[in-house]
Amino acid sequence: MSYRRIRGLVSVVVPAYNSARYIRTCINSLVKQSYPHIEIIIVNDASSDRTANVIQNWKKSTGARLASRGRIAVAVLPRNTGFSGAITMGMFLSEGEFIAIQDADDLSHPDRFKKQVQFLRDHPEVGLVGTNYAAFKSGSFKNQEIANWIRFGNEIKETYAAGGHCICHGTIMFRGSIFDQIGGPTRRIEGAEDYEFIVRCIENGITVENLPDVLYYYRNHALQRSRKYFGKTEKKGRWK
Template sequence: MSFYKKDNSDYLEQAFYSLQGQTLPADEIILIQDGQVGADLENIVKKWSQRLPIRLFVNRENIGLGMSLKKGLELCSYEFVARMDSDDICHPERFEHQYNFLKSHPEIAVVGSWIAEFSETIEKISNYRKLPSDSEELFFFAKKRCPLNHPTVMYRKSDINKVGSYFNFRFQQDYHLWGRLLNSGFRIANIPKSLVYMRVDERLFNRRGGIRYFQIETQVQKTFLDIGFINKLEFIRNYIIRGCIRLIPNSLRKNFYETFLR
């Protein structure tokens, strides 16, 4: 898990609560502080470091999520590693489900899950972010869309390292990783259950728009084309569709996500 100065301390505390309540607790929690943060966040981390096996590492400067996750993965002591964002909430049985899945499916490098989206409390779910579960279907799905909900994944550290771990693609570091992983012959899967609760608001859809976001997406698609994961026609299709989505007004983008991607 990585956090930085703009994160909400109350949300971080709720994330820690959900880790404390796991039926299969984590043996260690690698926490990357990405740059300087306020006293409210520092106090939450100090409080929960007494309750959870947290190992805190502080970046002197903000280096972004991708590079923070790359650093964090290097610091992990174990082969099975779960990802989580600092404002999400894990289902109590998340780790148990995913650990058992990877143990019983040695051919799978990464397993994710669905996401239940909420804005106020997890008792009021607004939407579900569902993805295919079958590894063969996910291979072709990934040529069009990100095949895994990043904050839900558990993966084998050795497999992620074999393809170079995370790169510094803001907003797209996960999709870039999954494409390289699949192109190298690794397999992924999703458990068809909502094992993570994610907060959503207008800012979420706003962050997924604009010229800069589209430029980064285009760089990722060019990488996929260069390594042979997609062909030229697939690149053109993705470029046109993604360009339209990123450059429309936020209200329309929100409606598109909620209508077609949920």
């Protein structure tokens, strides 16, 4: 018997580790989505900062008023499982026909989910869709730089076949059936889990695409995960 997913529901998975500074604005960008049928799944990956307190305070002060826009669930892991572990846990908890990813320090455009859901409905042959995005330095949201490494159409498959990367992981939405079929990101390749997940989708015959619209805002800051693996000069947004 296959897992039955709720038609039209978008399950937004937000992995959060020591994200106290940014998690509140992240959640606010999700509850303000123009697409109404969502559930937000925050996976607190055993944070050692005030992430848990910030989420709890948000739920008390703002969550009650905005919770009508969608269900909000928080999973607190007893020990740190890492990026792929937290995301996979959120995917296991998801009930939606669609699963979206949102990094805890980033923001989504209000129409992001509406446009991605519509694209997947209009293109049943596509299983996963990302978007273009704009990067900004923390504290300077208006000074944005639009990404120039995102690719579209046939160029996507060609890029991955050549060992490249051209889909920003935080922007993706995919059919929940894909997770039920191939699982979540690997724990074998630390720092490139998102890359491996896209490659595995392609290897399993899943068509992937990007929207040219800037529907995601990528925050550059000193504590972001990518700096641990790729340093300060790594291409913006390739790995969070």
